[in-house]
Amino acid sequence: MNATQPTAALPDAPTNPVQALLEAPLSLRERKKLKTRQTIRREAYRLFAEQGYESTTVEQIAAAAEVSPSTFFRYFATKDDLVLTDEYDPAMIAALLARPADEPFLTSCREALIGLIRQLLQHERQELLIRMRLVTEVPALRAGLHRADHSPAALYLAILLRRAGVEEPSYDMRITAAAIGAASTEAVLCWAAGGGEQDIAELVDHAFALLESGFAGV
Amino acid sequence: MNATQPTAALPDAPTNPVQALLEAPLSLRERKKLKTRQTIRREAYRLFAEQGYESTTVEQIAAAAEVSPSTFFRYFATKDDLVLTDEYDPAMIAALLARPADEPFLTSCREALIGLIRQLLQHERQELLIRMRLVTEVPALRAGLHRADHSPAALYLAILLRRAGVEEPSYDMRITAAAIGAASTEAVLCWAAGGGEQDIAELVDHAFALLESGFAGV
């Protein structure tokens, strides 16, 4: 039920998720779906660049992508999702799980995040930059970023649960995930706000150093 | 311009903001406005309790409060704002500014937050609890909580700016405000999720201890 998000699972570790999905031996039906999804996204971003996010309607996007509005909502649950959903979560989860379980969680997060971002920059730097800038500039998107399903906090919390082998999160876990998640998000948004000119790995590293020090000196 | 939020300024330090505003010598016009605002809120919460947030329409709320929908939106910019706007920001800012400027920021935040909450619990415990529970349960509200104008992060950032005497926030400030803000929010939400049975001061204290330790042991 509730089949809103047709995000395909990644069967084997891909070098580039999106690319890998395109090359995989999919049925005609699935290739078409992927293509439609891409077209909608591409046309949407084109329109956003031309006339801004707010003043671009779903109807316009659907028309540009040559699908009906109904179909648009079958591919993206909300207009926000167009910008906010990514396919990086599985990779991030994998990266986190690959870290030694006795490593301080903060370190695991830092290394996983930097690793993931480094990888993304090679293939999708421009796209990531545009998306993050949209998020910083459009209040609605900034808010949407904190919805349960998109937030890094939720992802971190899931990992903490898994590490501890429990079902319900403890208070410590919730605070930890929230704080590290917020810092992670802010770091990436700062990078995008600066036009992507700064070294993002350095930014992330610095943010985590702040967290680790307990905000010493502030 | 943009006179969306008729939140009255607090002229002198009040013991209880809402009470103080009611007792203050206001003109008939302003007393009426305040009364309308209260009526809308009260009726809204009553309806939320009866039939839930999502399935309560603005039209219903307006009807229950005996105002037109137009008037509703003159008092609250969005339906979210009904739950998300509070009058505590000035008090929190004052509490933060009252702390010594050379105190570690984390300490200032902890003390200010605990102080404010202690005060609130005396007069508005029930209201706070209901509101926070709504926020935890309704995804739309949870997202709205992170809009620039409501978030503790924005408030903390403003204080950091003032302390440093600068206009533009530094990277460190942004990360710090985001992390501490997220932890503060999570602490209060955890308290509400637990039915308000735990000691909130202890919860906040514990959250800040986690932050200060750099998440040692996690």
Add this chain to the structure above:
DNA sequence: GACCTTTTGGGAGTTACTCTCATTTGACAG
């Protein structure tokens, strides 16, 4: 080519929100 399942388009409906304009109501001076 026949049959079944998935995907799509179209249309009607709901709701949050915006804008505009005419009416009402409180504030205040004479």
Add this chain to the structure above:
DNA sequence: CTGTCAAATGAGAGTAACTCCCAAAAGGTC
């Protein structure tokens, strides 16, 4: 008490993001 001005309200039309439902089309399989 009255006239005048500004602020607050109500009413109505309009927009856009969704939701639901049903019939048509297209892919997959034998």
